[in-house]
Amino acid sequence: MKKRILITGGAGFVGSHLCERLAQDNNNEVYSLDNYFTGSKDNHVDNVTYIEGDTANIAKLIKFTPDMVYHLGEYSRVEQSFDDIDKVWKYNKDGIFAVLEFVRKAGCKILYAGSSTKFGDGGLGRSASPYAWTKATNTELVMNYGNWFNVPYAITYFYNVYGPREIESGKYATLIALFKEKMKKGEPLTIVSPGTQKRNFTYIDDIIDGLILVGENGYGDEFGIGSGEAYSILEVAEMFGGKIEMLPERKGNRMVADVVTAKTEALGWKPKHKLQDYIESFTSTL
Template identity: 85%
Template sequence: MIKKILVTGGAGFVGSHLCERLSRDESNEVYSLDNYFTGSKDNHVPNVTYIEGLTSDIDKLISFAPDIVYHLGEYSRVEQSFDDIDKVWKFNKDGIFAVLEFVRKHGCKILYAGSSTKFGDGGLGRSASPYAWTKASNTELVQNYGAWFNVPYAITYFYNVYGPREIQTGKYATLIALFKEKMKNKEKLTIVSPGTQKRNFTHIDDIINGLILVGKNGYGDEFGIGSPEAFSIKEIAEMFGAEIEMLPERKGNRMTADVMTAKTEALGWKPTRSIKEYIEEAKATNWR
């Protein structure tokens, strides 16, 4: 039987890799819904139908009943969310309500990409930024739709994803890609103070492996997908081996986050890649 799968944010960093993996299975019919805010048409992959638009308009834009919706298409930057609060609300709050109503109407499963920021600093991180609060409260709404309307759901949490197709430059650049770009240009690596904030960097391949497993077999909350190895931002910069420039502290920048992977590991997932090896590979290829 053909399985129809909708990926919101399917032209983004994580979404494009998910679409690529799903589309390799000939029994899958894969669709992407993306507004191209941070997604790119350069990330399009073969055998995927691309639909442009907002998730808040999902009911108007999607005319079929999917078997599962992977809802990845939300605003996803911490520090920048203070300046972009209108976009955060539009993409995250208006979007989640529309997507949940859509899956309720069609009786399909939703896999929601939550944010590990809500576990930051012993749980204090959930309200530390507009981004963190919208993501934390969205997970509660997903759970409530499950309880109120029997919507089948699974909630995953990513931990600092890195790998091909990361955004390399500009306001929304991700850390590892930004460091690679600075190394290529022989620039100093900039670190937001204090530099001791720890992160669990997780390769995109490991994220996709987890998403596929949870999409097939996971139900409920707390499906963390993250490397058990934690490094400070300063330690990561030192692995790159360039001169470091410290920047002033910024709001919303958590110090730690608990990594909860037990439920994902119970499905057969385990991390296979390490950030140290990735940086060494990047060095060997002149930061490509």
């Protein structure tokens, strides 16, 4: 019997890579549910069935019983969430309730992609933005469904993912892709003040290794998937070597986040890629 795997957000940056890896195994039937808010049909890969719609409507849209659900399909930007609070609520709050009810009735395991903002600034980061708060409280609801209804779950936390298929421009662009795009155009690298805020940048392949490992073998909370190497945003800009333009401070911008990877490493995971190598490989082509 083939294993039926549903990935919410399967047309997004991380989700498309997860779809691609899982679909390479002939023992898997892989399905994606995505509303294409930040996902793209350009990210579609072979041997995946794509279903369009919101996670809030998962019960109507998914006509089969999966063996596993990877729930990645949520709103995932910090600073922008202040302006998008209606979307944050719809995609993160209405969505998580519908998905948890779906997996409870299906009797399958859920891997929930939490947010490392929960650990930011010694725990104060969990309420620093609408995005951070919804993600932090969603992890509590996932755990409660495990306790209330015996729903098997694992909760992972990503740390600043970079690599192919990142969003390169516009309101939802991610930092490394944004810097790459600005370098190509000869534009200054814009940094939100003070620039000393530190991040742990993790390559997409390392994230996918961790997701699959935790999906298959992990149960419970605190499966962080992040590189131990931390750099300030200024240090990252200096690696690229471009001109730097400082922007005013913004709400919700945490200074540090503890990397919680011990439980993931205990399963055999280790990051294999370094940000500096990735940036050097890119700048050598300019």
